[in-house]
Amino acid sequence: MSDVPNLLHTVLDAVDVRAEAEFWRRLLGLAYRAGDEVPDDGGDDADWLVLLDADGGRGLAIQEVDAMTPTRWPEPGHPSVSHLDTIVATREELDEAHERVLSLGGELRLDRTDDPDEPLRAYASPAGHVFCVFVAPSADAPRGRFTGTCAFRMMPTDDLVAAPSTLALDAAAGGAQLLTYTWLHPEDGEQAGSLLLGAPAPDGAVTAAWTDTWHQRDLTLLTGATRGPATTVGYDYAPGWRWEVDVVLDAPAGVGMVMRNVVPEDQDEPAGPYDVMRARWT
Numbered sequence: 521m522s523d524v525p526n527l528l529h530t531v532l533d534a535v536d537v538r539a540e541a542e543f544w545r546r547l548l549g550l551a552y553r554a555g556d557e558v559p560d561d562g563g564d565d566a567d568w569l570v571l572l573d574a575d576g577g578r579g580l581a582i583q584e585v586d587a588m589t590p591t592r593w594p595e596p597g598h599p600s601v602s603h604l605d606t607i608v609a610t611r612e613e614l615d616e617a618h619e620r621v622l623s624l625g626g627e628l629r630l631d632r633t634d635d636p637d638e639p640l641r642a643y644a645s646p647a648g649h650v651f652c653v654f655v656a657p658s659a660d661a662p663r664g665r666f667t668g669t670c671a672f673r674m675m676p677t678d679d680l681v682a683a684p685s686t687l688a689l690d691a692a693a694g695g696a697q698l699l700t701y702t703w704l705h706p707e708d709g710e711q712a713g714s715l716l717l718g719a720p721a722p723d724g725a726v727t728a729a730w731t732d733t734w735h736q737r738d739l740t741l742l743t744g745a746t747r748g749p750a751t752t753v754g755y756d757y758a759p760g761w762r763w764e765v766d767v768v769l770d771a772p773a774g775v776g777m778v779m780r781n782v783v784p785e786d787q788d789e790p791a792g793p794y795d796v797m798r799a800r801w802t
Contacts (some may be wrong), residue, residue, distance in 0.1 A: 527576055528582070528631070528791040529579060529580055529582075530580055530651050531581045531582070532581070532645075533584075534546075534582050534584065534585070534588075534646075536612065536646070537569055537582050539568050540646055540647045541580075541582045542558075542570060543624050543625055543645050544582070544645065546624055547620065547626070547764070548579070548580075550571040550579050550580065550644070551573075551574075552571060554570055556569045557767075566580065567585075577670075589648075590644060591648060591650060597649050600650040603649070604649070606651060606653050607654060608655060609655070609695045609719040609721075610651060610657060610694045611655055611695075613655075614655055617640055621641075622654070623705055625646045625699075626643040626646070627643060627644045629643055629650065631788040638654055640653060640655070641654075649655040649758070652793065655695065660734075664686050664689065665802035666684055666686065666775060667684070667687075667801060667802070668687070668799060668801035668802055669683065669717065670683060670685035670701070670703035670798070672703065672705060672706065672796065673795075674796075675789065676794035680798060681706050683703065685702055685703045686701065687699060687702075687799075688701075689775060691752070692716060694719055695718075695719030696717060696718050696719055697717045697769070697774070697784070698714065698715075698716050698717075699714065699715045699716075699767065700712070701713055701714075701715075701777070702798065703797070704740075711733045712732070713732030713733065716729045717751055717753070717767065720745070720746035720751075723745075726744055726745060726753065726799060728741070728743070729741055730742055730753075735785075736763075740755060741753055741755065742765065744764075749768055750766065751767045751768075751769075752767075753767075760786070761781075761784060762781075763779070763780075763781060763782070764780050764793065765778070765779050766776065766778040766779075774800065774801075774802035776799065778795055778799075778800075
């Protein structure tokens with residue numbers, strides 16, 4: 521719609537524009553807009569600076585003011601008016617961010633790390649702008665108990681046979697997620713498995729632990745990556761042979777999971793990955 525304005529960036533006031541810009545640039549990993557970088561000759565009379573995110577989009581702008589009175593929030597009668605929210609994946613990262621904020625000149629204003637549902641700390645930047653750092657729910661994943669179907673086959677030439685299936689999805693410590701599922705083997709009957717997905721690192725890398733009463737009775741570590749609601753993990757169980765698991769936490773639509781076997785080139789059966797299980801729960 522042409523009459524709907526697009527958000528360009530958030531503007532923060534500061535008496536010392538460069539110092540405030542440097543605080544946010546270093547804290548959030550932003551970059552200066554071309555031409556706004558720190559001058560090589562040391563002279564700096566900037567009164568307006570723009571900071572960009574990793575994709576080149578505008579994030580923050582800092583503008584000069586002659587004077588300002590920072591809010592004394594959370595003192596009674598002194599609202600923050602507006603503030604920025606930032607997130608980390610785990611409680612450990614929350615503590616690491618705390619040390620980083622203080623080392624850059626931020627001031628702790630509120631400590632609510634004892635909140636079991638949403639631990640957070642609130643700070644003020646050098647210019648007095650309030651912001652929060654808190655542990656966000658992983659990927660806004662659906663939680664609870666779900667029903668659906670799980671289809672299984674042994675060989676790539678077999679048909680997938682679907683049967684009723686259940687899933688319990690729970691939050692675990694440190695931002696991890698625990699999936700406990702049931703499925704039905706066409707010949708061996710009822711089976712069950714558990715997949716513990718660790719919280720992803722900043723680059724998306726993730727580690728998982730998996731066990732299944734039919735596929736893998738011993739607890740096995742898998743590694744992979746998370747991109748948005750989708751996670752792919754796997755492990756090599758023999759030279760050239762690999763097992764992979766895809767999980768899609770698609771709130772509010774539900775949860776999807778695919779398990780596949782990767783066959784090496786030197787086998788009688790077709791090489792490459794093929795789906796062994798396909799499950800969907802809502």
